Ligand SMILES: Nc1ncnc2c1ncn2[C@@H]1O[C@H](COP(=O)(O)OP(=O)(O)OP(=O)(O)O)[C@@H](O)[C@H]1O
């Protein structure tokens with residue numbers, strides 16, 4: 001007969017479906033990190049001098065951190081030290097010649113994205129979604145470019161933006177996450193290889209979802225992409241990021257930086273479905289996902305909303321944050337983090353209230369199974385000038401089994417007495433009684449889990465664009481598959 | 486329909502059912518009465534396949550097939566329904582979604598087409614009337630924050646939706662006000678058919694005035710010590726259980 005323990009074991013042992021490797025000829029920098037590596041990357045991308053200087057500055061800062069304090073020690077994550085000299089910092093599929101159109105992209109790569117459910121070819125494109133596909137260190141293709149250009153929207157790879165829109169890039173890059181922010185932000189600024197760039201002009205409501213799909217393919221390589229989104233006055237954009245990687249025994253590093261900027265009355269909705277390879281049942285291999293994501297509500301009455309569904313990676317360390325500088329601006333963070341087997345997640349957000357009447361909402365849902373550890377870490381800071389700041393925080397944990405852990409660490413710093421803050425938290429466990437009740441109504445243990453988990457996550461899922469809400473539900477269900485007694 | 490022979494069941498090392506025999510045929514209503522802790526809910530849960538209990542001896546067959554070793558969801562799909570004495574809360578899961586999931590799982594197992602939201606809504610609208618339940622209640626989380634009476638109505642509503650062959654109702658009447666009792670009892674009566682059967686666990690003779698049983702059984706200390714007609718319930722009500730005595734060995738054992 002099916003027992004809960006059996007199910008929990010099965011849940012914890014879910015197989016990873018995106019673990020295949022694409023066989024393409026790659027061009028890589030030799031492993032290791034030094035000034036030459038950075039020159040190599042910069043040269044490959046034909047970057048202007050200022051960009052190289054910017055990288056170098058970050059690199060020297062990184063070195064000073066490496067010598068001194070090293071890695072951030074406060075997170076509730078544990079891993080052997082990363083050897084930064086073993087990593088390949090640049091790896092790209094060898095292009096046969098300049099690509100004039102998508103039809104010239106290596107068919108192996110196109111079929112990779114197809115297998116991942118992200119068709120790039122004209123005739124099969126996702127309806128109403130523009131995709132930028134990043135394969136290891138480079139952007140492969142961006143769809144719907146012309147359509148977007150009609151509205152004056154720029155959506156391209158970061159490398160292209162450095163070439164085509166240097167003024168915008170130069171003005172905003174590092175303005176939200178400076179290289180001095182943290183260890184991995186410094187590393188990223190030094191070696192970032194590609195990523196997406198997006199600019200929505202004044203008063204334009206982006207007519208479709210924008211998506212970047214990140215794929216790590218090469219062995220031994222790290223992925224260091226950088227994304228920059230600027231929403232000019234009165235504009236709106238909804239952006240989604242997805243990711244996956246092959247199954248490998250060694251750990252691979254993903255250290256991305258994402259910067260969002262909203263000017264007056266603008267809104268950015270940024271959603272992530274993170275499904276990097278989590279490692280095997282024994283905790284071997286998997287991606288170290290050390291990411292710095294931050295947005296600034298620069299203008300008044302602007303809004304930034306982060307939604308994330310985190311199911312992959314051996315270790316996740318990320319705190320998508322919002323700096324609420326403009327008066328009346330709004331920051332939101334909606335998160336589901338599912339950890340199983342030996343996965344570790346330390347994730348949460350920071351809401352920094354600077355402007356008057358700024359409001360923030362935090363809804364974080366952690367689900368743990370197997371031996372996984374799931375930590376919510378959040379900071380709400382209200383600065384002296386932020387009169388009438390308002391925050392609501394809710395962080396809930398759901399435990400499947402009794403060998404996993406859930407932790408919540410909310411920090412609050414209030415320096416203005418008019419602030420109104422509310423905090424709620426609860427931890428629940430799927431009980432034998434609940435499962436039996438479901439079973440008695442004909443619902444299998446597997447479906448009962450997915451009903452309960454979907455119910456637990458629904459406040460977050462309803463924030464996702466519809467197609468992706470379906471995708472997120474499917475992803476969680478897939479993570480629960482194979483739970484037969 | 487249901488045949489229980491010499492059924493023994495325990496929780497951990499403690500034996501609770503000590504040899505129960507019972508036969509229920511299609512079209513019949515059987516009432517089970519007995520003092521607190523005598524094993525009535527245990528019997529109901531064992532029949533429904535609650536994994537907290539282990540069957541140590543005897544057998545129970547449902548339509549000729551042994552229930553032992555059959556997973557609880559398969560028993561439900563075969564047409565066995567348990568109306569819980571203490572319905573379970575499932576936070577975050579909407580009651581109507583929950584019922585549709587179960588309803589469709591049962592249909593699917595029989596190779597029948599599943600109901601979409603609209604079709605199920607229509608069915609639901611029709612069946613809430615059986616227990617005069619507020620339709621808005623079905624949009625809340627399963628049993629979460631429901632009053633005692635609402636929980637009981639919800640159980641009978643689900644019985645009306647699933648149309649089981651055998652319903653085991655564990656104290657559907659406890660905690661109900663007079664009007665609610667009549668409504669729930671009427672609901673149960675509406676669901677009585679020649680091809681289904683009901684086991685009704687209760688402490689009170691009162692519900693049996695509405696849902697008239699074919700047989701009444703008294704369960705004491707894990708055994709059925711008396712069976713009789715409707716009048717046995719009246720006897721229990723006026724004289725209590727003491728005079729019904731216990732089986733000889735049990736009396737010796739308890740000293
Ligand atoms: N999970 C359990 N763990 C330990 N003991 C249990 C468990 N379930 C039932 N019991 C014990 O088994 C005995 C029978 O319980 P049961 O719930 O079947 O009684 P009941 O006849 O339904 O009583 P009531 O009329 O109060 O509902 C009681 O002594 C009870 O404490």
Ligand SMILES: [Mg+2]
Nearest residue numbers: 525526527570
């Ligand atoms: Mg009972």
